[in-house]
Amino acid sequence: MQRIAMLGSGFIGRFYADSLQGQRSRDKIVSIYSRREESAKKFAEDYQVDHWTTDMETSIAHPDVTVVCISLPNNLHEAAVNLCCKHKKAVICTKPLGRNAEEAKRMLEAVEKAGIFHGYLEDLVYTPKFLKALQSVKSGALGRILWAKSRETHPGPHSEWFWDKEQAGGGCILDLGCHCVEIARSFIGKDIKPVEVMCWADTQVKPIDAEDHAIGLVKYENGAIGQFEVSWTFRGGLDLRDEVMGSEGTIWLNSFLRTGFDMFTTGKGAEYVAEKAESNTGWLFPVGDELNELGYNHMFADMFRAMEEGREPAESFYDGYVVNAVLDAAYRSAASKQWEPVKLDVWRGQEGVEKMRPQTDYNEQYYLIKEETTHYGAKKLILKDKKTGQIVEQTI
Numbered sequence: 001m002q003r004i005a006m007l008g009s010g011f012i013g014r015f016y017a018d019s020l021q022g023q024r025s026r027d028k029i030v031s032i033y034s035r036r037e038e039s040a041k042k043f044a045e046d047y048q049v050d051h052w053t054t055d056m057e058t059s060i061a062h063p064d065v066t067v068v069c070i071s072l073p074n075n076l077h078e079a080a081v082n083l084c085c086k087h088k089k090a091v092i093c094t095k096p097l098g099r100n101a102e103e104a105k106r107m108l109e110a111v112e113k114a115g116i117f118h119g120y121l122e123d124l125v126y127t128p129k130f131l132k133a134l135q136s137v138k139s140g141a142l143g144r145i146l147w148a149k150s151r152e153t154h155p156g157p158h159s160e161w162f163w164d165k166e167q168a169g170g171g172c173i174l175d176l177g178c179h180c181v182e183i184a185r186s187f188i189g190k191d192i193k194p195v196e197v198m199c200w201a202d203t204q205v206k207p208i209d210a211e212d213h214a215i216g217l218v219k220y221e222n223g224a225i226g227q228f229e230v231s232w233t234f235r236g237g238l239d240l241r242d243e244v245m246g247s248e249g250t251i252w253l254n255s256f257l258r259t260g261f262d263m264f265t266t267g268k269g270a271e272y273v274a275e276k277a278e279s280n281t282g283w284l285f286p287v288g289d290e291l292n293e294l295g296y297n298h299m300f301a302d303m304f305r306a307m308e309e310g311r312e313p314a315e316s317f318y319d320g321y322v323v324n325a326v327l328d329a330a331y332r333s334a335a336s337k338q339w340e341p342v343k344l345d346v347w348r349g350q351e352g353v354e355k356m357r358p359q360t361d362y363n364e365q366y367y368l369i370k371e372e373t374t375h376y377g378a379k380k381l382i383l384k385d386k387k388t389g390q391i392v393e394q395t396i
């Protein structure tokens, strides 16, 4: 059983609390820190938390607390992590880990120096669909992974601090791109180095300094390509989609707007439909169990099991740092309009991985380019002669 100090009583703090204390869980929030007394008290009441405070350190240092969960705005993550190090408390931190790689690296170094457990709360690599897809990728069902795209777009975040570049650290690239980068990186292989990023970003709709729409390509050392599509200006709800293309197969995931649950209502008795849903009348796309569909349940299970088994969780501060480093390169690329290198002072994966080679053996003489059965019943082979390089066609 884990006894949690929750830092922050807002949007994600409540989602986390619903997951942590849902379904007869053994784990319990024992202390809540919130900036305002009324919010701390309300959260304590809603989740039957014994201790509430408006002083962050008091919550972290509380003797009952075994693990601290950071659910605060991005600019407060580092200060909270440092207090966990000071009090030698295990820490799990929401995404993005830092506002940039420099901040994330300092956090990684601090937790490792303090010797405390650290987990990075990237829920979207714990969704049931993602976990099953990753298992298929790892078993080789898709062959070599060539391209992995992840898209997260919605009509914009729910609190003022997100829209302030200083507090948030960026716009939708940082806020949503962090999910997408980790999803693509997981499919391609977390031990494969991301090397370069090309990114377009613009502020198309919202009156803010940060970007509200961006598309980026992340090149990996083995030749695979990751792609992210992010927006705070998308209309129609929360669009969470991933696509994976391998030499032997394909995966398409739709995690939110199409989960197989379509509903029509005239609006009578209209209520909450799903996160960032823009409408509660007409044809709707509700989500059966958001906590599970968004990965929170599997994420906390992995975090706490890892703590209890004395191992690292699937997502640690190191992963948060790598993601921040990729996103820093995306920001540099959006400004320079060039491919920008990913600067990784700390890299723990493979080094010098060779680029994937395109040739597929057919027999001693030929490589196979393509085989196809046509509508008129012919089975065709397109082959390349290994010695001469000539491309030939055979009908069998």
Ligand SMILES: NC(=O)c1ccc[n+]([C@@H]2O[C@H](COP(=O)([O-])OP(=O)(O)OC[C@H]3O[C@@H](n4cnc5c(N)ncnc54)[C@H](O)[C@@H]3O)[C@@H](O)[C@H]2O)c1
Pocket: 008, 009, 010, 011, 012, 013, 034, 035, 036, 039, 071, 072, 073, 074, 076, 094, 095, 096, 121, 122, 123, 158, 159, 160, 161, 175
């Ligand atoms: N899927 C996800 O993993 C996910 C989703 C949403 C948000 N987040 C992350 O969670 C963190 C919090 O986001 P949120 O959506 O809960 O925001 P929120 O605004 O709903 O809640 C933030 C909480 O921090 C408190 N707070 C705000 N400013 C503060 C300050 N200056 N000092 C002390 N406390 C302050 C607020 O009172 C509130 O309790 C962010 O890092 C965000 O990126 C993650």
